[in-house]
Amino acid sequence: MRFGVFYEMQLPRPWGPDDERKLFHDALEQVVLADRLGFDYAWEVEHHFLDEYSHSSSPEVFLAAAAARTSRIRLGHGIRQVIPNYNHPARTAECLATLDLLSNGRVEFGIGEGATRLELGGFKIPAKEKRAMSLEAAEQIANMMALEPYPGFEGQYFSMPCRNVLPKPVQKPHPPMWIACTNRDTIKLAAKLGLGALAFSFVDPEEARNWADIYYGIIKSEECVPLGRTVNANIAMVSSFSLHQDRAEAIRRGHEGFEFFGYALNALVAHDTVPGRTDLWGEYLAQRGNRTDEIIAASREGAQSSGIGTPEDMRAHLRALQAAGVDQVIFLQQAGRNRHEHICQSLQLFADTVMAEFREAAAAREKAKQEALQPYIDAALKRKQWMQPLGKDDVPVVRASVKQAQVGGTLGAG
Numbered sequence: 001m002r003f004g005v006f007y008e009m010q011l012p013r014p015w016g017p018d019d020e021r022k023l024f025h026d027a028l029e030q031v032v033l034a035d036r037l038g039f040d041y042a043w044e045v046e047h048h049f050l051d052e053y054s055h056s057s058s059p060e061v062f063l064a065a066a067a068a069r070t071s072r073i074r075l076g077h078g079i080r081q082v083i084p085n086y087n088h089p090a091r092t093a094e095c096l097a098t099l100d101l102l103s104n105g106r107v108e109f110g111i112g113e114g115a116t117r118l119e120l121g122g123f124k125i126p127a128k129e130k131r132a133m134s135l136e137a138a139e140q141i142a143n144m145m146a147l148e149p150y151p152g153f154e155g156q157y158f159s160m161p162c163r164n165v166l167p168k169p170v171q172k173p174h175p176p177m178w179i180a181c182t183n184r185d186t187i188k189l190a191a192k193l194g195l196g197a198l199a200f201s202f203v204d205p206e207e208a209r210n211w212a213d214i215y216y217g218i219i220k221s222e223e224c225v226p227l228g229r230t231v232n233a234n235i236a237m238v239s240s241f242s243l244h245q246d247r248a249e250a251i252r253r254g255h256e257g258f259e260f261f262g263y264a265l266n267a268l269v270a271h272d273t274v275p276g277r278t279d280l281w282g283e284y285l286a287q288r289g290n291r292t293d294e295i296i297a298a299s300r301e302g303a304q305s306s307g308i309g310t311p312e313d314m315r316a317h318l319r320a321l322q323a324a325g326v327d328q329v330i331f332l333q334q335a336g337r338n339r340h341e342h343i344c345q346s347l348q349l350f351a352d353t354v355m356a357e358f359r360e361a362a363a364a365r366e367k368a369k370q371e372a373l374q375p376y377i378d379a380a381l382k383r384k385q386w387m388q389p390l391g392k393d394d395v396p397v398v399r400a401s402v403k404q405a406q407v408g409g410t411l412g413a414g
Contacts, residue, residue, distance in 0.1 A: 001322045001358040001365075004041030004330040005034050005347075006078065006238060009056035012260065012281030012337055020055060026340040028065055030333075033344055035070035037351035038359070041108065041236075042066060043078030043198075043330055048086070049118045051278040053264040060095045067103035075103055078198055078330075079112030079180045082137045083130060084158040085123040086114070089137045090165050093144035097169040105170035110178035110198050111138045116268050118275070133157045135193070135227060138177070142228040143387045146173035151390050162396050176232040187211045187235075191218030194226030194380055196234040198330075202262075205305075205320035208237060212325030219373065224380040231377040233369075234327045239317070240307035241331035242338070243346040243354075247309045248296045254308045254346070255295055257336025260284050281336070307331065311353040318358060327366075 007027050011019060031042045044062055047054035056062070063075045082092055100107040113134040114120050120127050136155050144150045149164035169175055178196035181187050190197040197215055199208075212235055218224055219233050242254020264280045267273075299309070305316040307329075321329055333343045 001318065001326070001362055002040040002236075002328040003350075003355065003358075004043050004076070004236065004328055005030065005039060005334075006330045006332050007042070007044040007056060007062075007334050008047070008054040008261070009044075010053060010257075010261070010264070010335055011055050012052050012284075013279055023055065024062065026343075027334060028062070028069065030340070030343055030347065031066045031073065032069050033347055035073035037347055038355060039073055039347070039351075041074045041076050041328065041330065042070075043076040043108075043110070045078055046081045046086075046112070047114075047119065048081075049122050049275065050116065050268055051273075051276065052280045053268055060099060063107075064099055064102060067099060067106065072106075074106045074108055075099065076108035076178075077110050078108070078178070079110035081114055081119075082111045082141060083113055083123070083125055083133045084137055085125050085133075089141045089158060090144060090150075090160060090163070092137075093141045093165050094167070096141070096175060097145055097165075097167045100169035100171055100175055101167055107169065107171065107175040108178060108196075109141075109175045110180065111195075112180040118268060118273060129157070138179075139227050142174050142177065145169055145175075146229050147387065147389050149390065149395060151387060153387075162390070173229040176230070176234075177228040178232065178234075178236070184211065184214060187215050188218060191215045192223050192225065194219070194224055194228065194231035194233070194377075196232040196236065199235060199237040202238065202240070205324045208321055208326055209324035211235065216325065216373075219380070220376045222379075222383070224376070225383045226380055229384075229386075231380055233373050233377065235325065236328035236330050237321065237326050238330045238332050239321075241333040241346060241350075242308040242342070243311060243314060243349045245310060245349075247299055247304065247313065250309050250313075250346075251296050251299060252292060253342045254333070254338060255292055256288070257338035258308065258332065259288065259291070260336035261332060263287075311349065314350065314354050315357060318354070322358065 009023055011023050034042060044059040045054060045056050046059050048057050059077055066075055080092060081087060096107055096109055111134060113130040136157050140153050144165040149162055152162040153160050176196060178198045179190045181190055181197045181199045182201045187197055215235055240258045242250045244250035263284045267280055304313040305320055306313050307317055318329060333346060
């Protein structure tokens, strides 16, 4: 089993003048620590206009900073908004490839589409067409990274002439592709498209097993036709995360922030919002009352299986998810007002007391899984209708902008 850390860049109100700067620098320090401790992935989302819930609107910038300060941890867009209204597909391909070069081939490419009217309306994206728009763009982004030159495309939602999209990534033909999943229907979609499933719903091990059975059943079936130019057969699931040798202290440090994550997202989707005037944190605390004390009291009744608790609680939690068929657990530690020092202490305690049990068998498990799936992956790739590279004589000539260039003029002027 592999382990990741996940960032929304949450910042509940009220905000101080230095809070956003500190938020990003603290998160970067956490990723550097996670890299040193042996965590496998650092994921950052892309959202826009979501006060308090997510201030992560430019994950490519944060991930580039992380690339410069780390050496082994993989850097995941979890997710990149790929609809052209958010990011032109060529710009996404360029950003991904540049980050892959800077990180020496450590990029993961998760795709998403947005869910709130704040985002969709802000970029004038029709809600009923967002899925089709995102999948059309994602397939072409993969083609842009792989083909030299990119032949061009006339689609339903975006068009582009033949161009050589540069640079090209280290990972060939492109970084591993994932898609955000929140229910069984999107798990099915991920498998049908040969994409890794980034499961952003908190489910128990029994439901996780159902999702894994559905996912890998489709990967092995004729339904699987890859969206990209490879198949990334993996399931990653988010989990709560707060670790301490004293269970009650782990709950005090982490549960309030964990529950705010779900509360804030629901509020932004289901409630009217006045941009720049939210008070999600205050409303949440008013509704929550003394719930932390209630959870601590209930936790004293016996052994627990949870991402919030003692190392033994965490081991039980991860054993159940691993047995269910989950390949990677992504920890949601930066949520609500969870404190930076507590997050770092939890990461250290996890590495010291939990990680080794699951790390020892990871490589062998992955090798056996890959060998078992390879015939199905090969069959899936044969079913794909590939965009073909242009022949030598088929590449169109792009006519000059002017008849004669000025000599001695300013380069790039105009």
